Amino acid sequence: MSGVIHGLDGIVVTETRLSRVDGEAGRLTIGGFAVEELAPRAAYEEVLFLLWNDRLPTADELAELRACLESRRAVSEEALRLVVTAAVRRVHPMDALRMGAAAMSLSDRDPRATSRAANLERALDLVAAFPTLVAAYWRALLGEAPIAPDPRLGHAANYLYMLTGEAPSAAEVRALETYLNTVIDHGMNASTFAARVIVSTRSDMTSAIVGAVGALKGPLHGGAPGPALDMVLEIQQRSLRSGRDLAVEARAWADETIAAGERIMGFGHRIYRVRDPRAEVLGDAASLLFDDSADRVLYEDARIVETEILAALERAKPGRRIQTNVEFYTALLLHGIGLDAELFSPTFAVGRVGGWTAHVLEQIDEDRLIRPRAAYIGVFDRPWIPLESR
Protein backbone atom coordinates (compact mmCIF):
# COMPACT_ATOMS: atom_id res chain seq x y z
CA MET A 1 0.00 0.00 0.00
CA SER A 2 1.39 3.41 -0.90
CA GLY A 3 2.57 5.65 1.94
CA VAL A 4 3.78 2.71 4.00
CA ILE A 5 7.48 2.82 4.85
CA HIS A 6 8.20 -0.80 5.67
CA GLY A 7 10.77 -1.17 8.43
CA LEU A 8 10.64 2.64 8.90
CA ASP A 9 13.52 2.79 6.39
CA GLY A 10 14.90 6.31 6.15
CA ILE A 11 12.38 7.73 8.63
CA VAL A 12 13.85 10.21 11.09
CA VAL A 13 12.01 9.68 14.38
CA THR A 14 13.85 11.98 16.77
CA GLU A 15 16.88 14.18 17.32
CA THR A 16 19.89 12.87 19.19
CA ARG A 17 23.28 14.19 20.24
CA LEU A 18 24.55 10.70 21.00
CA SER A 19 25.75 9.33 17.65
CA ARG A 20 25.54 9.80 13.91
CA VAL A 21 25.98 7.17 11.22
CA ASP A 22 26.96 8.45 7.77
CA GLY A 23 26.69 5.41 5.51
CA GLU A 24 27.87 7.13 2.33
CA ALA A 25 31.04 8.62 3.80
CA GLY A 26 31.61 5.69 6.20
CA ARG A 27 31.74 7.95 9.25
CA LEU A 28 30.53 7.18 12.73
CA THR A 29 30.44 10.03 15.24
CA ILE A 30 29.96 9.22 18.93
CA GLY A 31 29.28 12.14 21.27
CA GLY A 32 30.95 14.48 18.79
CA PHE A 33 34.08 12.35 18.32
CA ALA A 34 34.95 10.30 15.26
CA VAL A 35 34.87 6.67 16.41
CA GLU A 36 38.51 6.19 15.40
CA GLU A 37 39.52 9.17 17.55
CA LEU A 38 37.57 8.07 20.62
CA ALA A 39 37.33 4.28 20.79
CA PRO A 40 41.03 3.29 20.89
CA ARG A 41 41.89 5.94 23.49
CA ALA A 42 39.04 6.17 25.97
CA ALA A 43 38.16 4.01 28.94
CA TYR A 44 34.60 2.67 28.69
CA GLU A 45 33.58 4.73 31.73
CA GLU A 46 34.77 7.90 29.94
CA VAL A 47 32.55 7.21 26.94
CA LEU A 48 29.66 6.43 29.25
CA PHE A 49 30.13 9.78 30.98
CA LEU A 50 30.40 11.46 27.58
CA LEU A 51 27.07 10.04 26.42
CA TRP A 52 25.30 10.84 29.68
CA ASN A 53 26.73 14.37 30.04
CA ASP A 54 27.76 15.45 26.52
CA ARG A 55 31.36 16.12 27.58
CA LEU A 56 34.39 14.18 28.75
CA PRO A 57 34.79 13.78 32.52
CA THR A 58 37.50 15.46 34.58
CA ALA A 59 39.81 13.13 36.49
CA ASP A 60 37.69 13.56 39.66
CA GLU A 61 34.44 12.92 37.82
CA LEU A 62 35.88 9.81 36.20
CA ALA A 63 37.09 8.49 39.55
CA GLU A 64 33.66 9.16 41.02
CA LEU A 65 31.84 7.35 38.20
CA ARG A 66 34.26 4.41 38.46
CA ALA A 67 33.71 4.14 42.21
CA CYS A 68 29.97 4.39 41.75
CA LEU A 69 29.89 1.59 39.15
CA GLU A 70 32.28 -0.50 41.20
CA SER A 71 29.97 -0.29 44.24
CA ARG A 72 27.05 -1.59 42.16
CA ARG A 73 28.70 -4.60 40.50
CA ALA A 74 27.40 -7.22 42.90
CA VAL A 75 23.87 -8.21 41.86
CA SER A 76 21.11 -9.60 44.08
CA GLU A 77 21.04 -13.30 44.99
CA GLU A 78 17.84 -13.65 42.98
CA ALA A 79 19.31 -12.15 39.81
CA LEU A 80 22.40 -14.32 40.16
CA ARG A 81 20.30 -17.44 40.70
CA LEU A 82 18.28 -16.66 37.58
CA VAL A 83 21.26 -16.44 35.23
CA VAL A 84 22.90 -19.47 36.80
CA THR A 85 19.69 -21.48 36.39
CA ALA A 86 19.48 -20.27 32.78
CA ALA A 87 23.00 -21.58 32.12
CA VAL A 88 22.31 -24.92 33.79
CA ARG A 89 19.24 -25.30 31.56
CA ARG A 90 21.23 -24.22 28.49
CA VAL A 91 19.01 -21.17 27.88
CA HIS A 92 20.36 -18.76 25.22
CA PRO A 93 22.83 -16.26 26.77
CA MET A 94 20.78 -13.29 25.60
CA ASP A 95 17.66 -14.75 27.24
CA ALA A 96 19.66 -15.22 30.42
CA LEU A 97 20.81 -11.60 30.27
CA ARG A 98 17.25 -10.44 29.62
CA MET A 99 16.01 -12.31 32.68
CA GLY A 100 18.90 -11.08 34.81
CA ALA A 101 18.29 -7.49 33.70
CA ALA A 102 14.59 -7.81 34.54
CA ALA A 103 15.46 -9.09 38.01
CA MET A 104 17.28 -5.81 38.68
CA SER A 105 13.87 -4.41 39.64
CA LEU A 106 14.08 -6.55 42.80
CA SER A 107 16.99 -4.50 44.09
CA ASP A 108 15.66 -1.13 42.89
CA ARG A 109 16.22 1.39 45.71
CA ASP A 110 12.95 3.17 44.97
CA PRO A 111 10.88 0.83 42.80
CA ARG A 112 7.94 3.18 42.22
CA ALA A 113 9.97 6.32 41.51
CA THR A 114 9.51 7.75 38.01
CA SER A 115 11.87 10.75 38.10
CA ARG A 116 14.83 11.20 35.76
CA ALA A 117 17.12 10.90 38.80
CA ALA A 118 15.60 7.53 39.73
CA ASN A 119 16.08 6.34 36.17
CA LEU A 120 19.71 7.49 36.20
CA GLU A 121 20.19 5.38 39.35
CA ARG A 122 18.77 2.41 37.44
CA ALA A 123 21.10 3.15 34.52
CA LEU A 124 24.11 2.99 36.86
CA ASP A 125 22.86 -0.29 38.33
CA LEU A 126 22.27 -1.85 34.92
CA VAL A 127 25.57 -0.80 33.34
CA ALA A 128 27.44 -2.03 36.43
CA ALA A 129 25.52 -5.30 36.57
CA PHE A 130 25.66 -6.44 32.94
CA PRO A 131 29.24 -7.82 33.12
CA THR A 132 28.41 -9.58 36.41
CA LEU A 133 25.30 -11.22 34.94
CA VAL A 134 27.06 -12.37 31.76
CA ALA A 135 30.10 -13.64 33.65
CA ALA A 136 28.00 -15.56 36.18
CA TYR A 137 26.08 -17.18 33.31
CA TRP A 138 29.31 -18.12 31.57
CA ARG A 139 30.88 -19.59 34.71
CA ALA A 140 27.76 -21.67 35.34
CA LEU A 141 27.84 -22.88 31.73
CA LEU A 142 31.35 -24.19 32.46
CA GLY A 143 30.06 -25.76 35.68
CA GLU A 144 32.00 -23.22 37.78
CA ALA A 145 30.95 -20.89 40.59
CA PRO A 146 30.65 -17.14 39.85
CA ILE A 147 33.72 -15.02 40.58
CA ALA A 148 33.21 -11.97 42.80
CA PRO A 149 34.12 -8.64 41.15
CA ASP A 150 37.57 -7.18 41.87
CA PRO A 151 37.21 -3.59 43.13
CA ARG A 152 40.73 -2.71 41.97
CA LEU A 153 39.87 -3.31 38.32
CA GLY A 154 38.08 -1.00 35.88
CA HIS A 155 34.82 -1.93 34.18
CA ALA A 156 36.30 -3.77 31.19
CA ALA A 157 39.16 -5.42 33.08
CA ASN A 158 36.83 -6.64 35.80
CA TYR A 159 34.51 -8.19 33.20
CA LEU A 160 37.40 -10.27 31.84
CA TYR A 161 38.48 -11.15 35.38
CA MET A 162 34.99 -12.36 36.32
CA LEU A 163 34.91 -14.55 33.21
CA THR A 164 38.23 -16.28 33.78
CA GLY A 165 39.39 -15.64 37.34
CA GLU A 166 42.67 -14.35 35.95
CA ALA A 167 43.88 -10.77 35.81
CA PRO A 168 43.78 -9.82 32.10
CA SER A 169 46.80 -8.32 30.33
CA ALA A 170 46.89 -4.60 29.55
CA ALA A 171 46.64 -5.44 25.83
CA GLU A 172 43.49 -7.54 26.38
CA VAL A 173 41.86 -4.81 28.45
CA ARG A 174 42.70 -2.17 25.82
CA ALA A 175 41.29 -4.38 23.07
CA LEU A 176 38.05 -5.03 24.96
CA GLU A 177 37.71 -1.37 25.91
CA THR A 178 38.14 -0.36 22.25
CA TYR A 179 35.46 -2.88 21.29
CA LEU A 180 32.99 -1.74 23.98
CA ASN A 181 33.52 1.91 22.99
CA THR A 182 33.11 1.14 19.29
CA VAL A 183 29.74 -0.55 19.74
CA ILE A 184 28.38 1.64 22.55
CA ASP A 185 26.03 3.50 20.22
CA HIS A 186 25.05 3.37 16.56
CA GLY A 187 22.23 5.72 15.61
CA MET A 188 18.61 4.59 15.71
CA ASN A 189 19.30 0.86 15.56
CA ALA A 190 16.49 -1.58 16.41
CA SER A 191 17.32 -2.19 20.07
CA THR A 192 17.86 1.50 20.78
CA PHE A 193 14.58 2.30 19.09
CA ALA A 194 12.85 -0.42 21.13
CA ALA A 195 14.23 1.09 24.35
CA ARG A 196 13.06 4.58 23.36
CA VAL A 197 9.59 3.33 22.42
CA ILE A 198 9.21 1.65 25.80
CA VAL A 199 10.28 4.63 27.88
CA SER A 200 8.29 7.03 25.69
CA THR A 201 5.19 5.66 27.46
CA ARG A 202 6.73 7.00 30.74
CA SER A 203 7.66 3.45 31.67
CA ASP A 204 11.07 3.04 33.34
CA MET A 205 14.75 2.50 32.52
CA THR A 206 14.79 -1.18 33.51
CA SER A 207 11.80 -2.03 31.33
CA ALA A 208 13.40 -0.21 28.40
CA ILE A 209 16.73 -2.01 28.77
CA VAL A 210 15.03 -5.41 29.11
CA GLY A 211 13.20 -4.73 25.83
CA ALA A 212 16.42 -3.63 24.17
CA VAL A 213 18.16 -6.87 25.16
CA GLY A 214 15.28 -8.77 23.57
CA ALA A 215 15.67 -6.80 20.34
CA LEU A 216 19.44 -7.27 20.26
CA LYS A 217 19.08 -11.06 20.49
CA GLY A 218 17.84 -11.34 16.90
CA PRO A 219 20.45 -12.45 14.34
CA LEU A 220 19.64 -9.51 12.07
CA HIS A 221 20.81 -7.14 14.80
CA GLY A 222 23.04 -8.59 17.53
CA GLY A 223 24.35 -10.48 14.62
CA ALA A 224 26.41 -13.57 14.56
CA PRO A 225 30.09 -12.69 14.49
CA GLY A 226 30.61 -16.36 15.42
CA PRO A 227 30.06 -17.54 11.80
CA ALA A 228 32.56 -14.94 10.51
CA LEU A 229 35.24 -16.50 12.71
CA ASP A 230 34.18 -20.03 11.73
CA MET A 231 34.59 -19.02 8.09
CA VAL A 232 38.23 -17.95 8.55
CA LEU A 233 38.99 -21.10 10.55
CA GLU A 234 37.30 -23.27 7.92
CA ILE A 235 39.28 -21.70 5.07
CA GLN A 236 42.48 -22.19 7.08
CA GLN A 237 41.60 -25.86 7.56
CA ARG A 238 40.84 -26.33 3.88
CA SER A 239 44.17 -24.80 2.95
CA LEU A 240 45.98 -27.09 5.40
CA ARG A 241 44.21 -30.15 4.00
CA SER A 242 44.62 -29.28 0.31
CA GLY A 243 48.08 -27.80 0.57
CA ARG A 244 46.89 -24.92 -1.60
CA ASP A 245 47.72 -21.32 -0.82
CA LEU A 246 45.29 -19.66 1.64
CA ALA A 247 44.40 -16.92 -0.86
CA VAL A 248 43.56 -19.51 -3.54
CA GLU A 249 41.45 -21.46 -1.07
CA ALA A 250 39.69 -18.28 0.14
CA ARG A 251 38.92 -17.26 -3.45
CA ALA A 252 37.48 -20.69 -4.26
CA TRP A 253 35.43 -20.73 -1.06
CA ALA A 254 34.05 -17.22 -1.66
CA ASP A 255 33.16 -17.96 -5.30
CA GLU A 256 31.41 -21.21 -4.32
CA THR A 257 29.49 -19.57 -1.47
CA ILE A 258 28.27 -16.66 -3.59
CA ALA A 259 27.39 -18.99 -6.49
CA ALA A 260 25.31 -21.07 -4.06
CA GLY A 261 23.36 -17.86 -3.26
CA GLU A 262 24.59 -17.76 0.33
CA ARG A 263 25.53 -14.66 2.30
CA ILE A 264 29.08 -14.26 3.50
CA MET A 265 29.03 -13.28 7.16
CA GLY A 266 30.89 -10.11 8.10
CA PHE A 267 30.29 -8.36 4.76
CA GLY A 268 27.61 -5.94 3.59
CA HIS A 269 25.53 -3.42 5.53
CA ARG A 270 22.13 -1.79 5.17
CA ILE A 271 23.52 1.71 5.77
CA TYR A 272 27.24 1.64 4.99
CA ARG A 273 28.11 1.73 1.29
CA VAL A 274 31.80 2.01 2.10
CA ARG A 275 33.85 0.09 4.64
CA ASP A 276 32.15 0.16 8.06
CA PRO A 277 34.35 2.56 10.12
CA ARG A 278 33.96 0.23 13.08
CA ALA A 279 35.67 -2.54 11.07
CA GLU A 280 38.62 -0.18 10.63
CA VAL A 281 38.88 0.57 14.35
CA LEU A 282 38.46 -3.06 15.37
CA GLY A 283 40.86 -4.24 12.63
CA ASP A 284 43.54 -1.91 14.02
CA ALA A 285 42.77 -3.04 17.57
CA ALA A 286 43.04 -6.68 16.47
CA SER A 287 46.36 -5.97 14.78
CA LEU A 288 47.71 -4.46 18.04
CA LEU A 289 46.32 -7.31 20.14
CA PHE A 290 47.73 -10.02 17.89
CA ASP A 291 51.06 -8.19 17.63
CA ASP A 292 53.09 -10.57 19.71
CA SER A 293 50.62 -13.34 20.19
CA ALA A 294 50.92 -16.86 18.89
CA ASP A 295 47.68 -16.19 17.02
CA ARG A 296 49.29 -13.55 14.78
CA VAL A 297 48.93 -16.07 11.95
CA LEU A 298 45.17 -16.04 12.45
CA TYR A 299 45.13 -12.26 12.08
CA GLU A 300 47.28 -12.33 8.92
CA ASP A 301 45.14 -15.11 7.49
CA ALA A 302 41.95 -13.17 8.25
CA ARG A 303 43.30 -10.20 6.26
CA ILE A 304 44.03 -12.46 3.29
CA VAL A 305 40.56 -13.99 3.52
CA GLU A 306 39.02 -10.49 3.73
CA THR A 307 40.88 -9.31 0.62
CA GLU A 308 39.80 -12.36 -1.38
CA ILE A 309 36.18 -12.13 -0.27
CA LEU A 310 35.96 -8.43 -1.15
CA ALA A 311 37.35 -9.21 -4.61
CA ALA A 312 34.91 -12.12 -5.05
CA LEU A 313 31.94 -9.95 -3.98
CA GLU A 314 32.99 -7.23 -6.42
CA ARG A 315 33.28 -9.82 -9.24
CA ALA A 316 29.88 -11.32 -8.44
CA LYS A 317 28.03 -8.07 -7.63
CA PRO A 318 29.92 -5.34 -9.48
CA GLY A 319 29.18 -1.82 -8.28
CA ARG A 320 27.17 -3.04 -5.24
CA ARG A 321 29.90 -1.80 -2.92
CA ILE A 322 29.60 -4.69 -0.47
CA GLN A 323 32.26 -4.01 2.14
CA THR A 324 33.60 -5.47 5.36
CA ASN A 325 31.29 -4.83 8.30
CA VAL A 326 31.79 -4.64 12.06
CA GLU A 327 31.14 -8.35 12.63
CA PHE A 328 34.23 -9.57 10.78
CA TYR A 329 36.73 -7.90 13.10
CA THR A 330 34.53 -8.24 16.16
CA ALA A 331 34.89 -11.99 15.79
CA LEU A 332 38.62 -11.78 15.41
CA LEU A 333 39.13 -9.31 18.25
CA LEU A 334 36.90 -11.03 20.80
CA HIS A 335 38.42 -14.39 19.90
CA GLY A 336 41.87 -12.84 20.38
CA ILE A 337 40.87 -11.62 23.84
CA GLY A 338 39.95 -15.22 24.62
CA LEU A 339 36.16 -14.96 24.53
CA ASP A 340 34.14 -17.92 23.33
CA ALA A 341 31.72 -17.27 20.44
CA GLU A 342 28.83 -17.87 22.87
CA LEU A 343 29.90 -14.66 24.63
CA PHE A 344 30.00 -12.45 21.51
CA SER A 345 26.37 -11.24 21.60
CA PRO A 346 26.17 -10.68 25.38
CA THR A 347 29.49 -8.81 25.23
CA PHE A 348 27.95 -6.61 22.55
CA ALA A 349 25.17 -5.90 25.08
CA VAL A 350 27.75 -5.10 27.80
CA GLY A 351 28.95 -2.31 25.50
CA ARG A 352 25.62 -1.22 23.99
CA VAL A 353 23.85 -0.87 27.35
CA GLY A 354 25.74 2.43 27.76
CA GLY A 355 24.16 3.78 24.58
CA TRP A 356 20.72 2.42 25.47
CA THR A 357 20.70 4.12 28.87
CA ALA A 358 21.81 7.43 27.29
CA HIS A 359 19.01 7.21 24.71
CA VAL A 360 16.47 6.41 27.42
CA LEU A 361 17.54 9.52 29.34
CA GLU A 362 17.31 11.56 26.13
CA GLN A 363 13.83 10.17 25.49
CA ILE A 364 12.75 10.96 29.06
CA ASP A 365 13.82 14.57 28.41
CA GLU A 366 11.95 14.62 25.10
CA ASP A 367 8.86 13.15 26.79
CA ARG A 368 6.98 12.45 23.59
CA LEU A 369 5.02 9.21 23.13
CA ILE A 370 6.30 7.28 20.08
CA ARG A 371 3.20 6.08 18.35
CA PRO A 372 3.38 5.44 14.58
CA ARG A 373 0.43 4.15 12.58
CA ALA A 374 -0.26 1.05 10.52
CA ALA A 375 -2.22 0.88 7.28
CA TYR A 376 -5.17 -1.46 7.87
CA ILE A 377 -5.43 -4.07 5.09
CA GLY A 378 -8.16 -6.23 6.66
CA VAL A 379 -11.83 -6.34 5.71
CA PHE A 380 -14.69 -4.29 7.19
CA ASP A 381 -18.20 -5.00 8.48
CA ARG A 382 -18.01 -8.76 9.01
CA PRO A 383 -21.33 -10.09 10.31
CA TRP A 384 -21.02 -11.98 13.64
CA ILE A 385 -21.46 -15.79 13.25
CA PRO A 386 -22.56 -17.66 16.38
CA LEU A 387 -20.17 -20.46 17.48
CA GLU A 388 -22.58 -23.28 16.58
CA SER A 389 -22.92 -21.97 13.00
CA ARG A 390 -19.16 -21.72 12.17
Ligand SMILES: CC(C)(COP(=O)(O)OP(=O)(O)OC[C@H]1O[C@@H](n2cnc3c(N)ncnc32)[C@H](O)[C@@H]1OP(=O)(O)O)[C@@H](O)C(=O)NCCC(=O)NCCS
Ligand atom coordinates in the same frame (compact mmCIF):
# COMPACT_ATOMS: atom_id res chain seq x y z
C1 LIG B 1 23.81 -6.95 6.34
C2 LIG B 1 22.93 -7.26 5.15
C3 LIG B 1 21.65 -7.97 5.63
C4 LIG B 1 22.57 -5.95 4.45
O1 LIG B 1 21.93 -6.24 3.33
P1 LIG B 1 21.32 -5.11 2.34
O2 LIG B 1 22.14 -3.89 2.33
O3 LIG B 1 19.92 -4.99 2.68
O4 LIG B 1 21.61 -5.74 0.98
P2 LIG B 1 20.67 -6.69 0.23
O5 LIG B 1 20.22 -7.76 1.16
O6 LIG B 1 19.64 -5.86 -0.44
O7 LIG B 1 21.70 -7.29 -0.82
C5 LIG B 1 22.10 -6.64 -1.98
C6 LIG B 1 22.77 -7.67 -2.87
O8 LIG B 1 24.07 -7.95 -2.37
C7 LIG B 1 24.17 -9.30 -1.98
N1 LIG B 1 24.86 -9.37 -0.72
C8 LIG B 1 24.77 -8.47 0.30
N2 LIG B 1 25.55 -8.87 1.31
C9 LIG B 1 26.13 -10.03 0.92
C10 LIG B 1 27.01 -10.92 1.55
N3 LIG B 1 27.46 -10.70 2.78
N4 LIG B 1 27.39 -12.03 0.88
C11 LIG B 1 26.94 -12.27 -0.36
N5 LIG B 1 26.09 -11.46 -1.01
C12 LIG B 1 25.69 -10.35 -0.37
C13 LIG B 1 22.74 -9.80 -1.89
O9 LIG B 1 22.68 -11.19 -2.14
C14 LIG B 1 22.05 -8.98 -2.92
O10 LIG B 1 22.28 -9.55 -4.19
P3 LIG B 1 21.08 -9.71 -5.25
O11 LIG B 1 20.45 -8.34 -5.33
O12 LIG B 1 21.80 -10.15 -6.47
O13 LIG B 1 20.18 -10.73 -4.66
C15 LIG B 1 23.68 -8.21 4.16
O14 LIG B 1 24.79 -7.54 3.62
C16 LIG B 1 24.10 -9.53 4.79
O15 LIG B 1 23.29 -10.45 4.87
N6 LIG B 1 25.38 -9.64 5.25
C17 LIG B 1 25.85 -10.83 5.87
C18 LIG B 1 25.43 -10.91 7.35
C19 LIG B 1 26.20 -9.97 8.22
O16 LIG B 1 27.42 -9.83 8.13
N7 LIG B 1 25.46 -9.29 9.12
C20 LIG B 1 26.02 -8.33 10.04
C21 LIG B 1 25.68 -6.93 9.63
S1 LIG B 1 26.49 -5.75 10.65
